Amino acid sequence: MAKLSLKARQKPSLAKRLRSRTGKNMKKILLGFAMIASLFMATGSSFVQAAAADLEINTPAITAIKNSMQARHPQILPHYNSGAVGLTKDGLIAVRDATAVPLKDRGGINSLVSAENADRNKLYKEIATANGHPEWEGEVRQTFAGRWVDKAQSGWWYQGASGWVKK
Amino acid sequence: MPPSARNALFALLAIIAVPAYAISSIHISVGEVDAPAGQLKNARFQVDLKGAEPTLKLSAELKPGNEKTFTAFNLNCGTFLNTRIGELDCLNGVFAAKQINVPLTAHFKSYPGDFSVNIDFMQASFSDATGIHAGEKLTGKVILAARKQADVWHWSGVFNWTDGELYWQPFYFGKAGNSFAIGGTFKAPMLQIREANLLVNEVGSMSASAHINTQTKKVEDVKVVAKEVDFAGLYSLVLKPMVEKSAFGNLKVSGKADWQFEMKNLQPTSFELNLKNAHVEDLKGKFELNDINAHIPWDYDVPQTVELSYSQGHVLNMPLGNTRLQAELNRYSVTAPSLVLPVLDGALKFEDVSAAYLNQQWFWHLKMQLQPISMNQFSQTLGWPEMQGKVDGQVPLITYANKQLSMDGAMQFNMFNGSVRMYDLRIDDPLGTVPRLYANLEMRDIDLGDLTRTFNFGAIEGKLEGDVKDLRLESWKPVHMDAIIQTADGKHRKKVSQRAVENITALGGEGTAAALQRTFLRFFKEFNYEKIGLSCQLRQDVCKMGGVESTPTGYVIVKGKGVPTVTVNGYTEYVSLTDLLARIKRITDSNSKMIVK
Structure with a gap:
C-alpha cells in the first residue's frame, strides 16, 4: 500500500503565532505597561490586569473596523486640520467648531463624526473582548485616547484636562 | 419704541453746534429698552453731518425674546439720507455683529400702516453660534413690505441671491440663482402664508402655504407642492439630508419628480412622490435601477397603494429584469402579499412582506422563494467558475428587528443534484461594520x-x-x-x-x-x-x-x-x-x- 505522507509546513502553535505577530512593538508596549503596572501593583488596580492587554491583536472584526476607519479618514482629515473636529479625552472625536466646516460639508459633518465614534467604540470593545477580558474596555479606550493625541499632527485640537488644546 | 417699552432711559442727547447756527453731529444714547419682542441696551446712535454727505453709526446690544444673551451689533452707513419724512436711505453701509458681516445698501419706508424695507447685500456672510444657519459671500436682495387695510396687515417678502452659498440645516443651497418669494396676511394672532414660492437653481420651483398662530407659535397647516422638478436636485437638496445614514444616502439620481406634502400642527399628514423615468445608482455600486416610474402616496389616516416599476437594474451585480411592484402603505408600515423580482431566467419571489418604521428603526419580516435560475448564468454573473444545472430554493420566515436578522426554520437551496440547508440563522447588525452570522449548515x-x-x-x-x-x-x-x-x-x-x-x-x-x-x-x-x-x-x-x-x-x-x-x-x-x-x-x-x- 502506497502511503503518502502529508508533510504540511506546520504552522507554529496559536500561542507562538500570537507572540510572533505582536513582535518587537508588543515587547516594548508590554515592557512599558509592566513598568507602570509595577507602580500600581500594591493597590491591586484593574489597570494591572490591563498591562497584559494586546492592543495589536487582530480578528476579522478588528480588521473590518480598522478598514472602515481608514476609508473614512480622508473625509475627516480636512476637518482635523481646520480645527472643526478635535480628539476627545475619551478616545472619540467631536465637532469642536462647526463654523470651520465648509458650508457644503456642514450637513454631513455630524453623521461623519457619529459614524467614526461608533467605529471607535466598537474597536475598544472588540480589542478588550479579543483579549478575553471585555471588562478591559475602559483601559483600552484610555490608552487609545493617549495614542490618538500622540499621533495627532501639529495644529490639530484635542481635549486636555481643562478644555480644547491646539497641538 | 413700542408702547409697552419700559425703563427707557435717554442718557444723553448732545447737539454740538460749531459754528453756532449749524448742526455738525447728532448723538443719541439709550440705556435700555424692554419690549415684548426683546431687549435692547447700550444703544448709541450718531449721525455725522460734517462731511459732504451725512454718515450714520449705530451700535447696540440686542437680545431677541427667545434668546438668553445679548449680542452686540453695529450699523454704519457711509451715506445716511433722509430725503423725505418717514423714509431713510443707508448707502455703502455695513451691518456687523459676531459672525455676521453684511455690506449693504438699504431703503426704509415707514408710514402709519405702511412699512417697507429694501436691502441689497453684497458678499455678505453670516452664521449663528452653532453654524447650523449660515451664508457665505451672498450677493442678492431682500424686500419686505407690509400695509394695513382695515385691521389686516397684507405683507410680502422676496429673498433672492445671485452669488454665494447658503446652509440652513439640513438644506444646502450651493448654486446661486435661488429665489424665495412669500406673501400673506396677518390678523392677530393668525399669520397666513398665502403663497411661498421657492425657485431653486437646478431643481425647479416649489410652492408652499401655511397658517401660523403667533400666540401659541403653532404652525397649524403647511402644504408644499413641487411639480416637474429635477430629481437630482430634489434628491441632493431635500431627500439626501433626510436619508443620509441609510442605504439611500449615497446615490446618483436623475429624472423628474412631482413632490408634495402637508402638515398639520407640525405633524405630517400626507405626502406624495411621483418619479418619472428616473435613474438611481448607488455610488458604491451596490445597486442600480433604470427607468423607474413610481407613485408613492402616503396619508396619515388612509392606507395608500404604492406602485413602483423599473425596466432593469442590478443588486450586488445580480441583474434584475422588468419589474412592477405594488404594496400598501399604512401610516408607518408597508405590506405586500407578494413581490416578484425577475432575476436572470428565474425570479425571486417575496411573500408575506411586512415592514414598519418605529422609533427611528426598521422592523420587517418576509418569506422568500427562489424560482429556478440557471447556474450557468448565475455563476457567470458573479464571476464564479461556470456551473451547470439550476438552483432553486426556499427561505422561510425571516425577521429583522433591533438590528438583528433571524430566520425561522431552514433555508434550502438545491444545487449539484443535491441540497444545501441552512438553519438556526441569525445575523447581528447585518449592515454594520462588524456583522456577525450564526448558523448551522x-x-x-x-x-x-x-x-x-x-x-x-x-x-x-x-x-x-x-x-x-x-x-x-x-x-x-x-x-x-x-x-x-x-x-x-x-x-x-x-x-x-x-x-x-x-x-x-x-x-x-x-x-x-x-x-x-x-x-x-x-x-x-x-x-x-x-x-x-x-x-x-x-x-x-x-x-x-x-x-x-x-x-x-x-x-x-x-x-x-x-x-x-x-x-x-x-x-x-x-x-x-x-x-x-x-x-x-x-x-x-x-x-x-x-x-x-
Whole structure:
C-alpha cells in the first residue's frame, strides 16, 4: 500500500503565532505597561490586569473596523486640520467648531463624526473582548485616547484636562 | 419704541453746534429698552453731518425674546439720507455683529400702516453660534413690505441671491440663482402664508402655504407642492439630508419628480412622490435601477397603494429584469402579499412582506422563494467558475428587528443534484461594520463529479455530504465552526483521479504533491476509494484538523479500496484557516483552464 505522507509546513502553535505577530512593538508596549503596572501593583488596580492587554491583536472584526476607519479618514482629515473636529479625552472625536466646516460639508459633518465614534467604540470593545477580558474596555479606550493625541499632527485640537488644546 | 417699552432711559442727547447756527453731529444714547419682542441696551446712535454727505453709526446690544444673551451689533452707513419724512436711505453701509458681516445698501419706508424695507447685500456672510444657519459671500436682495387695510396687515417678502452659498440645516443651497418669494396676511394672532414660492437653481420651483398662530407659535397647516422638478436636485437638496445614514444616502439620481406634502400642527399628514423615468445608482455600486416610474402616496389616516416599476437594474451585480411592484402603505408600515423580482431566467419571489418604521428603526419580516435560475448564468454573473444545472430554493420566515436578522426554520437551496440547508440563522447588525452570522449548515447528496469539474479540483466520482455546526462568521469571515465534509456511503461509483489525490495531498502542504509521481502509482489515472473526508474544528484562525479515521500519528483523509490502493494521511493537527484557504485558492487557480461539460 502506497502511503503518502502529508508533510504540511506546520504552522507554529496559536500561542507562538500570537507572540510572533505582536513582535518587537508588543515587547516594548508590554515592557512599558509592566513598568507602570509595577507602580500600581500594591493597590491591586484593574489597570494591572490591563498591562497584559494586546492592543495589536487582530480578528476579522478588528480588521473590518480598522478598514472602515481608514476609508473614512480622508473625509475627516480636512476637518482635523481646520480645527472643526478635535480628539476627545475619551478616545472619540467631536465637532469642536462647526463654523470651520465648509458650508457644503456642514450637513454631513455630524453623521461623519457619529459614524467614526461608533467605529471607535466598537474597536475598544472588540480589542478588550479579543483579549478575553471585555471588562478591559475602559483601559483600552484610555490608552487609545493617549495614542490618538500622540499621533495627532501639529495644529490639530484635542481635549486636555481643562478644555480644547491646539497641538 | 413700542408702547409697552419700559425703563427707557435717554442718557444723553448732545447737539454740538460749531459754528453756532449749524448742526455738525447728532448723538443719541439709550440705556435700555424692554419690549415684548426683546431687549435692547447700550444703544448709541450718531449721525455725522460734517462731511459732504451725512454718515450714520449705530451700535447696540440686542437680545431677541427667545434668546438668553445679548449680542452686540453695529450699523454704519457711509451715506445716511433722509430725503423725505418717514423714509431713510443707508448707502455703502455695513451691518456687523459676531459672525455676521453684511455690506449693504438699504431703503426704509415707514408710514402709519405702511412699512417697507429694501436691502441689497453684497458678499455678505453670516452664521449663528452653532453654524447650523449660515451664508457665505451672498450677493442678492431682500424686500419686505407690509400695509394695513382695515385691521389686516397684507405683507410680502422676496429673498433672492445671485452669488454665494447658503446652509440652513439640513438644506444646502450651493448654486446661486435661488429665489424665495412669500406673501400673506396677518390678523392677530393668525399669520397666513398665502403663497411661498421657492425657485431653486437646478431643481425647479416649489410652492408652499401655511397658517401660523403667533400666540401659541403653532404652525397649524403647511402644504408644499413641487411639480416637474429635477430629481437630482430634489434628491441632493431635500431627500439626501433626510436619508443620509441609510442605504439611500449615497446615490446618483436623475429624472423628474412631482413632490408634495402637508402638515398639520407640525405633524405630517400626507405626502406624495411621483418619479418619472428616473435613474438611481448607488455610488458604491451596490445597486442600480433604470427607468423607474413610481407613485408613492402616503396619508396619515388612509392606507395608500404604492406602485413602483423599473425596466432593469442590478443588486450586488445580480441583474434584475422588468419589474412592477405594488404594496400598501399604512401610516408607518408597508405590506405586500407578494413581490416578484425577475432575476436572470428565474425570479425571486417575496411573500408575506411586512415592514414598519418605529422609533427611528426598521422592523420587517418576509418569506422568500427562489424560482429556478440557471447556474450557468448565475455563476457567470458573479464571476464564479461556470456551473451547470439550476438552483432553486426556499427561505422561510425571516425577521429583522433591533438590528438583528433571524430566520425561522431552514433555508434550502438545491444545487449539484443535491441540497444545501441552512438553519438556526441569525445575523447581528447585518449592515454594520462588524456583522456577525450564526448558523448551522447541512449538505446532502452533492454530486462530487459536477462539483469537482466546476472547481477544477481533479475529478472525484461520488456523493458529498457535510455538516457545519456552530458556524460563526465575523465580518463575513469564519471564526468558529465544527465542520466535517466527507463522501457519502452508498452503492454509487467511488473513484478519485490522480490529480484529485495530488490536490488533496497539496492541501496539507506543498512538497508532498510530487510523491505520487515518484511511485508506480503515477501510471494509474484513477483509484477506487472507500471514503474521503476532512474535518475542521475552527477556533479563531486555527483549525484542528481530522479525517475519516484517526491514526496514532494523525488522521486518514483518503481511505483507498481495492488494488492499487491510495491512502492519504494527514499529520498536521493544527492548521491556520487563512493558510488552508490560500492553498485551496492556489490549487483551483493554478488550473486556469476551466473544464465545462
